[in-house]
Amino acid sequence: MQKLRIRGGRRLVGEVRASGAKNAVLPILCAAFLTAEDLVLRNVPDLADVRTMLKLLEGMGVKVRREGDAVILNAGSVSDTTAPYELVRTMRASILTLCPLTARFGSAEVSLPGGCAIGARPVDQHIKGLRQLGAEVEIEHGYVKARAARLKGARIVTDMVTVTGTENLMMAAVLADGVTTIENAAREPEVVDLADCLNAMGAKVSGAGTPTITIEGVESLHGAEHTVIADRIEAGSFLCAAAATQGDVLVTHCEPHHMEAVLDKLREAGAELETGADWVRLRMTHRPKAVSVRTTPHPGFPTDMQAQFMALNTVAEGTGHVTETIFENRFMHVPELMRLGAKISIEGSTAIVEGVEKLSGAAMMATDLRASASLVIAALVAEGESTVDRIYHLDRGYECMEAKLRALGADIVRENA
Numbered sequence: 001m002q003k004l005r006i007r008g009g010r011r012l013v014g015e016v017r018a019s020g021a022k023n024a025v026l027p028i029l030c031a032a033f034l035t036a037e038d039l040v041l042r043n044v045p046d047l048a049d050v051r052t053m054l055k056l057l058e059g060m061g062v063k064v065r066r067e068g069d070a071v072i073l074n075a076g077s078v079s080d081t082t083a084p085y086e087l088v089r090t091m092r093a094s095i096l097t098l099c100p101l102t103a104r105f106g107s108a109e110v111s112l113p114g115g116c117a118i119g120a121r122p123v124d125q126h127i128k129g130l131r132q133l134g135a136e137v138e139i140e141h142g143y144v145k146a147r148a149a150r151l152k153g154a155r156i157v158t159d160m161v162t163v164t165g166t167e168n169l170m171m172a173a174v175l176a177d178g179v180t181t182i183e184n185a186a187r188e189p190e191v192v193d194l195a196d197c198l199n200a201m202g203a204k205v206s207g208a209g210t211p212t213i214t215i216e217g218v219e220s221l222h223g224a225e226h227t228v229i230a231d232r233i234e235a236g237s238f239l240c241a242a243a244a245t246q247g248d249v250l251v252t253h254c255e256p257h258h259m260e261a262v263l264d265k266l267r268e269a270g271a272e273l274e275t276g277a278d279w280v281r282l283r284m285t286h287r288p289k290a291v292s293v294r295t296t297p298h299p300g301f302p303t304d305m306q307a308q309f310m311a312l313n314t315v316a317e318g319t320g321h322v323t324e325t326i327f328e329n330r331f332m333h334v335p336e337l338m339r340l341g342a343k344i345s346i347e348g349s350t351a352i353v354e355g356v357e358k359l360s361g362a363a364m365m366a367t368d369l370r371a372s373a374s375l376v377i378a379a380l381v382a383e384g385e386s387t388v389d390r391i392y393h394l395d396r397g398y399e400c401m402e403a404k405l406r407a408l409g410a411d412i413v414r415e416n417a
């Protein structure tokens with residue numbers, strides 16, 4: 001197991017490039033099942049989750065070739081439509097294989113992902129929607145087993161806004177007979193990116209990015225080339241780190257219009273921001289001011305940035321309220337941040353963070369992906385040395401984070417624990 005060793009107290013200064021988005025590339029990799037022709041993807045980040053997804057796809061017979069930041073997939077001879085527990089348990093996004101497999105091959109068996117550190121995270125809406133599209137779906141021995149001769153278009157209204165639920169059902173509907181509408185659809189940029197890729201493959205998807213997505217089913221899809229959007233959460237994490245260390249950082253190759261809620265909060269924290277078509281520069285010339293955030297589906301403040309803003313608030317002037325409305329257990333970073341001297345109390349789904357002048361370095365344990373990022377940010381400002389253990393969580397979603405931070409002047413190394 002590896003850990004990060006960080007000596008805090010250095011301002012982050014310089015330029016950092018955002019990688020392709022984890023949450024966009026994972027569903028798009030699964031879209032490869034929808035055609036027998038090549039799907040060429042560019043700007044694919046080298047992440048543990050991407051490697052897990054490629055392993056899962058290869059295990060089913062998909063041919064995978066990596067060329068730099070491109071991945072070429074061919075699902076012309078899929079031999080197996082089972083996603084086994086061993087891989088699904090390490091990456092919930094494996095459930096995204098369920099709908100494209102059922103749509104193209106008429107059957108799929110995907111292990112139920114189960115809960116994870118941040119919440120129970122059921123997939124009932126994926127299953128409900130797939131049934132409405134005409135599939136027979138059973139749960140047996142921990143697996144979702146779906147079967148359908150050909151899916152049929154339907155009107156689906158999800159009970160709550162679900163990102164991967166919307167994506168999975170979109171991938172079912174593209175090959176269905178007739179028209180599907182998904183109402184109460186997630187509006188995240190990653191949903192739009194998947195729709196763009198599906199349309200490049202010959203699908204007829206409209207309305208992605210709005211609460212109603214309409215999909216006119218087609219007989220088959222063809223190969224395509226697609227460039228994955230930038231990771232707005234990775235970009236936002238670097239901006240938070242820059243703000244916390246009172247630094248001056250330019251994030252390039254990102255999409256500022258995907259990050260408006262986060263950029264607004266950084267301005268409220270006192271950061272000076274400049275944006276261009278694909279870059280954001282943040283300068284923080286004084287101690288940040290505490291900000292209150294409430295997580296909501298896009299275009300609201302993203303739950304995946306909650307922990308990083310919590311870290312920023314720990315050293316801010318004043319008191320910030322951080323309310324988590326999406327996941328019932330996404331405050332696992334709180335006791336770890338308190339080990340550095342942060343003052344945080346939890347009341348229900350709100351963490352009340354009273355900023356302190358100084359944090360002091362300590363050993364910490366990462367519990368989930370964004371919690372890891374928040375611990376790294378806090379360690380970058382803390383006096384003295386900190387360690388962050390169990391960074392396999394971080395590696396799921398950040399491409400060489402420590403190298404990128406080092407290039408900005410951070411004193412951070414990866415070690416074998």
Ligand SMILES: CC(=O)N[C@H]1[C@@H](OP(=O)(O)OP(=O)(O)OC[C@H]2O[C@@H](n3ccc(=O)[nH]c3=O)[C@H](O)[C@@H]2O)O[C@H](CO)[C@@H](O)[C@@H]1O
Nearest residue numbers: 023093121122123124125126160161162163164165326327
């Ligand atoms: C790979 C990926 O894109 N992951 C993102 C995706 O996760 P994911 O797609 O799993 O999250 P959802 O949007 O589905 O979850 C939203 C809420 O709905 C609940 N729910 C969801 C589906 C369902 O069938 N039943 C149900 O009850 C969940 O438990 C949660 O409370 O969106 C989350 C919310 O923006 C992000 O934090 C994750 O980074």
Ligand SMILES: C=C(OP(=O)(O)O)C(=O)O
Nearest residue numbers: 023092093304369370397
């Ligand atoms: C919760 C996250 O990812 P996943 O849905 O893959 O667990 C995340 O990206 O913060």
